[in-house]
Amino acid sequence: MHGDPPLSIPPAHPDWLDAELRERDATAFVHVGSGSMLRYLTGYEGHATTVFVYTPDATVLCVPQTVESVPDSPERVRRFDARQKHPGQVAVDVLDELLESRVETVLTPPTIPHDAALYLSAEYELASTDAIERARREKAESERTRIAVAQGVAATGLDRAREVLAAADRSGDRLLWEGDVLTTGRLRDAINTEIATAGGVPCNGTRIGVGGPPESTRTDVAIPPATTIAVSVAPREPEGYHGHLTRTLVVDGDGGWERRAHVAVTNARSAALATLDAGAGVTTGELHRELVAELGAYGFDPSPESGDVIANLGHGVGLDPREPPAVDGTTELSAGTILAVRPGLADAQQGYVALGDVIVVEEDGVRRLVEYPLSMEPGS
Amino acid sequence: MHGDPPLSIPPAHPDWLDAELRERDATAFVHVGSGSMLRYLTGYEGHATTVFVYTPDATVLCVPQTVESVPDSPERVRRFDARQKHPGQVAVDVLDELLESRVETVLTPPTIPHDAALYLSAEYELASTDAIERARREKAESERTRIAVAQGVAATGLDRAREVLAAADRSGDRLLWEGDVLTTGRLRDAINTEIATAGGVPCNGTRIGVGGPPESTRTDVAIPPATTIAVSVAPREPEGYHGHLTRTLVVDGDGGWERRAHVAVTNARSAALATLDAGAGVTTGELHRELVAELGAYGFDPSPESGDVIANLGHGVGLDPREPPAVDGTTELSAGTILAVRPGLADAQQGYVALGDVIVVEEDGVRRLVEYPLSMEPGS
Numbered sequence: 001m002h003g004d005p006p007l008s009i010p011p012a013h014p015d016w017l018d019a020e021l022r023e024r025d026a027t028a029f030v031h032v033g034s035g036s037m038l039r040y041l042t043g044y045e046g047h048a049t050t051v052f053v054y055t056p057d058a059t060v061l062c063v064p065q066t067v068e069s070v071p072d073s074p075e076r077v078r079r080f081d082a083r084q085k086h087p088g089q090v091a092v093d094v095l096d097e098l099l100e101s102r103v104e105t106v107l108t109p110p111t112i113p114h115d116a117a118l119y120l121s122a123e124y125e126l127a128s129t130d131a132i133e134r135a136r137r138e139k140a141e142s143e144r145t146r147i148a149v150a151q152g153v154a155a156t157g158l159d160r161a162r163e164v165l166a167a168a169d170r171s172g173d174r175l176l177w178e179g180d181v182l183t184t185g186r187l188r189d190a191i192n193t194e195i196a197t198a199g200g201v202p203c204n205g206t207r208i209g210v211g212g213p214p215e216s217t218r219t220d221v222a223i224p225p226a227t228t229i230a231v232s233v234a235p236r237e238p239e240g241y242h243g244h245l246t247r248t249l250v251v252d253g254d255g256g257w258e259r260r261a262h263v264a265v266t267n268a269r270s271a272a273l274a275t276l277d278a279g280a281g282v283t284t285g286e287l288h289r290e291l292v293a294e295l296g297a298y299g300f301d302p303s304p305e306s307g308d309v310i311a312n313l314g315h316g317v318g319l320d321p322r323e324p325p326a327v328d329g330t331t332e333l334s335a336g337t338i339l340a341v342r343p344g345l346a347d348a349q350q351g352y353v354a355l356g357d358v359i360v361v362e363e364d365g366v367r368r369l370v371e372y373p374l375s376m377e378p379g380s
Numbered sequence: 381m382h383g384d385p386p387l388s389i390p391p392a393h394p395d396w397l398d399a400e401l402r403e404r405d406a407t408a409f410v411h412v413g414s415g416s417m418l419r420y421l422t423g424y425e426g427h428a429t430t431v432f433v434y435t436p437d438a439t440v441l442c443v444p445q446t447v448e449s450v451p452d453s454p455e456r457v458r459r460f461d462a463r464q465k466h467p468g469q470v471a472v473d474v475l476d477e478l479l480e481s482r483v484e485t486v487l488t489p490p491t492i493p494h495d496a497a498l499y500l501s502a503e504y505e506l507a508s509t510d511a512i513e514r515a516r517r518e519k520a521e522s523e524r525t526r527i528a529v530a531q532g533v534a535a536t537g538l539d540r541a542r543e544v545l546a547a548a549d550r551s552g553d554r555l556l557w558e559g560d561v562l563t564t565g566r567l568r569d570a571i572n573t574e575i576a577t578a579g580g581v582p583c584n585g586t587r588i589g590v591g592g593p594p595e596s597t598r599t600d601v602a603i604p605p606a607t608t609i610a611v612s613v614a615p616r617e618p619e620g621y622h623g624h625l626t627r628t629l630v631v632d633g634d635g636g637w638e639r640r641a642h643v644a645v646t647n648a649r650s651a652a653l654a655t656l657d658a659g660a661g662v663t664t665g666e667l668h669r670e671l672v673a674e675l676g677a678y679g680f681d682p683s684p685e686s687g688d689v690i691a692n693l694g695h696g697v698g699l700d701p702r703e704p705p706a707v708d709g710t711t712e713l714s715a716g717t718i719l720a721v722r723p724g725l726a727d728a729q730q731g732y733v734a735l736g737d738v739i740v741v742e743e744d745g746v747r748r749l750v751e752y753p754l755s756m757e758p759g760s
Contacts, residue, residue, distance in 0.1 A: 048702075068593035110495040113491035114488070114490065114494045114497035128495065189577060189579050193573055199565065199569050201586075202572075202582065203581065213448035216425050220618065239597075312446045312448055329463050
């Protein structure tokens with residue numbers, strides 16, 4: 001039976017995890033769950049709740065018997081019967097086998113499921129660690145390569161959005177495309193088709209907002225002319241890493257609020273990238289302040305209470321389409337951090353304008369992964 | 381600013397949650413997290429960690445300030461600054477406001493994040509409940525409709541897989557399609573393109589296994605003739621519900637093991653559906669035993685140790701592509717339960733054959749959502 005490629009990203013015995021165990025005077029690390037943290041730690045991506053136990057001497061991955069396809073490292077993979085044994089008990093049993101005594105400290109992510117944590121804390125001294133979050137923040141070269149692939153697919157998806165909107169004809173207060181009313185659902189399907197054709201997986205990252213922020217797939221409304229159309233794409237490439245690209249387009253705009261907002265957002269974007277030109281060491285809070293100040297300089301009230309300035313100015317990108325760090329707070333950006341920098345403005349009456357691009361922080365500067373046109377005109 | 385449609389699935393004050401609170405002598409229910417449980421409880425789908433507090437008198441959803449688009453029920457939605465306050469503390473503050481005293485019992489899902497649970501249990505008596513899991517198991521009519529839509533999209537995706545494989549030409553130990561070697565990656569992209577065109581979102585549910593079980597998107601290998609190709613699709617429709625369809629195809633098969641396995645799996649499938657003809661009241665364990673016994677009757681060793689019989693014979697389908705109940709254990713199937721019934725056989729040397737269909741358990745029988753051909757021949 002075939003399996004996924006061997007556990008490959010990150011290395012099986014990462015230095016950062018060994019260092020964290022030493023620093024915290026702990027002997028093991030345990031994660032219970034599924035999703036991107038498990039994928040990061042093991043290379044394995046599955047639906048089922050899985051147990052990961054790590055010591056400097058051993059790495060053990062326990063998956064339920066019902067899982068068919070697991071990474072082909074048989075010496076590290078064990079099976080358990082989820083009907084008979086709780087994942088928390090599975091973790092305790094593996095620890096009992098690997099460790100010499102129960103007085104030792106075991107680290108877990110703070111968000112480990114509470115039921116599993118209760119099994120563990122009944123037998124071991126439990127402490128939480130954000131080491132995985134910190135490690136995930138600095139992307140390895142192989143991860144940056146994957147995100148660049150995803151970002152190329154994102155650009156293809158946005159190209160398609162521009163094509164569709166450029167080909168749409170105005171008919172009163174609606175747009176027609178290929179003989180029918182153009183809705184956010186039809187535009188999303190066209191973008192997703194392009195993303196899939198280009199080898200990406202659209203997941204739920206393709207979001208479109210008409211006169212407001214990009215919306216989940218639950219929304220399907222007619223797209224009118226002279227209204228902001230915020231298109232956000234975050235496709236996944238086959239290895240599991242995401243891209244992020246946001247552009248705002250307007251068909252037959254009247255050049256009012258959205259034109260002024262677009263100038264402000266474009267300049268805030270340049271200012272933010274200039275701030276990052278200093279390279280590693282800038283904090284997410286400094287970036288946030290620079291974006292807000294620049295938007296304010298164009299007459300948009302920078303206080304959160306006004307409702308003018310949108311709140312989400314950016315976030316990390318990786319195995320999750322949105323992951324830490326948020327563009328605020330006090331996180332110091334280190335070389336290898338990948339961010340979606342995403343200045344934007346919202347006005348309940350006038351619309352929504354945002355520009356989001358993925359950048360890599362480097363020792364001595366910042367690099368954009370893909371250069372993509374900023375224009376609001378679909379046809380330009 | 382626009383928002384998602386109002387909280388609509390399930391009703392804002394579900395009877396089952398009120399009943400659970402009464403039965404457990406509890407006064408509130410709290411969930412902290414993101415993902416499908418939050419989506420089920422509130423209609424809201426987001427990346428950010430969100431706090432949901434429920435009492436029979438009030439429903440409060442607290443989202444981080446950085447979230448742009450939330451359900452438009454302003455009286456129920458509050459904002460918090462995730463830099464200043466932990467979601468667990470947010471939950472405690474809302475409870476303090478809604479409840480009369482701190483001696484009351486608060487229910488949470490067992491898998492609530494441990495850090496949030498520590499905030500809560502410091503102030504309130506905490507107890508876990510599986511009421512949400514039980515409620516999610518019985519799909520409302522509106523949910524069944526959505527899953528039927530997703531299942532129609534799944535059939536379209538499988539149609540495309542059959543078309544591609546039927547059009548492929550044998551060239552030695554490989555298949556050529558549109559002038560190039562046909563790989564699992566190319567086949568997946570073709571299926572995903574079709575799913576997106578049909579208005580579905582493929583997410584990561586499109587999995588293809590060559591000579592083995594369906595694999596994650598990390599695998600990209602050439603597809604040879606005379607080898608089992610297991611194709612599994614689980615697209616999402618716009619509201620967030622999934623379908624599930626698994627078929628096994630062979631190009632230029634030699635009619636050996638895979639033919640025998642296909643007959644056995646086809647008959648196990650019929651037997652399982654006949655078992656379900658009794659309607660509500662059958663247990664998942666009975667279904668499991670029926671499937672294993674029928675596969676055994678065709679000479680395939682039904683013991684888990686042999687490696688012959690595959691482990692995953694089915695699972696629930698809904699807001700998650702795989703959700704409870706698993707097809708094993710002691711869960712009694714009630715009217716409204718939606719299952720992917722998925723008999724299959726694996727042999728490390730010979731290949732992998734599985735057939736997966738979505739069924740609805742009804743009071744007095746079982747209904748398949750989509751009838752789809754069982755044949756292993758792509759062109760038939």
